[in-house]
């Protein structure tokens with residue numbers, strides 16, 4: 642059976658890519674955010690996952706408003722990055738793990754999540770930058786295979802947070818049931834609070850972000866039970882990317898411990914957060930649907 646070794650959640654602003662390209666990672670502005678990945682690197686060296694299942698939200702690169710699935714599951718052999726217009730370098734392509742993708746597709750549809758399966762899928766900054774932050778020295782060869790999973794967070798109606806939680810629990814159970822000895826890390830990217838448009842542009846709510854970082858470990862139902870409107874009110878209209886974190890936590894078992902948690906404001910227009918959770922070595926109970 643495959644084993645989920647841990648969960649990583651991180652913010653994903655495009656200017657992270659620009660900071661890497663311009664060698665600015667040690668500047669006072671960026672250093673606190675990039676330093677948050679030092680414990681992640683140490684952990685990855687030890688945990689050595691084979692596959693990353695990445696819960697993220699496409700921002701208009703692969704899907705646009707004319708064609709926008711609620712839940713989209715990558716089922717390709719490779720995934721390309723492409724120019725999104727942010728001026729950040731295009732990263733090398735990623736190798737998929739279609740066997741796990743189709744196993745997840747079967748489990749999700751069986752459990753009434755009628756996902757789109759994507760045998761071609763471009764991956765945007767929300768997918769590529771977290772991988773680059775995890776593996777800064779990867780060059781052309783990423784050390785993990787990937788399964789991208791995009792959750793619509795740009796065009797309403799959005800899936801409700803509790804539905805993202807349930808979606809994550811099905812993914813977690815399916816990974817643990819997969820006939821493979823692969824080690825899997827579940828990655829969530831997005832958030833925390835930010836709003837890029839409208840009269841509240843620039844809005845960040847550090848208090849709510851810290852509440853998310855704390856409660857997602859032992860009381861994740863406090864987040865899963867919030868409504869979409871409540872999250873947008875507390876975290877900003879793009880802070881709704883928190884849905885990916887909720888889904889990631891749903892995929893992990895009950896028994897986890899925090900390896901590291903970092904919060905730094907602002908990272909571009911966003912409350913910058915990085916949270917690494919490790920699963921217990923002994924199998925522990927799965928979380929329940931809510």
Ligand code: DHB
Nearest residue numbers: 653654655908909910911
């Ligand atoms: C920013 C944040 C995002 O999540 C994103 O997708 C694009 C930009 C920002 O803070 O600049």
Ligand code: FE
Nearest residue numbers: 653767831882
């Ligand atoms: Fe985003």
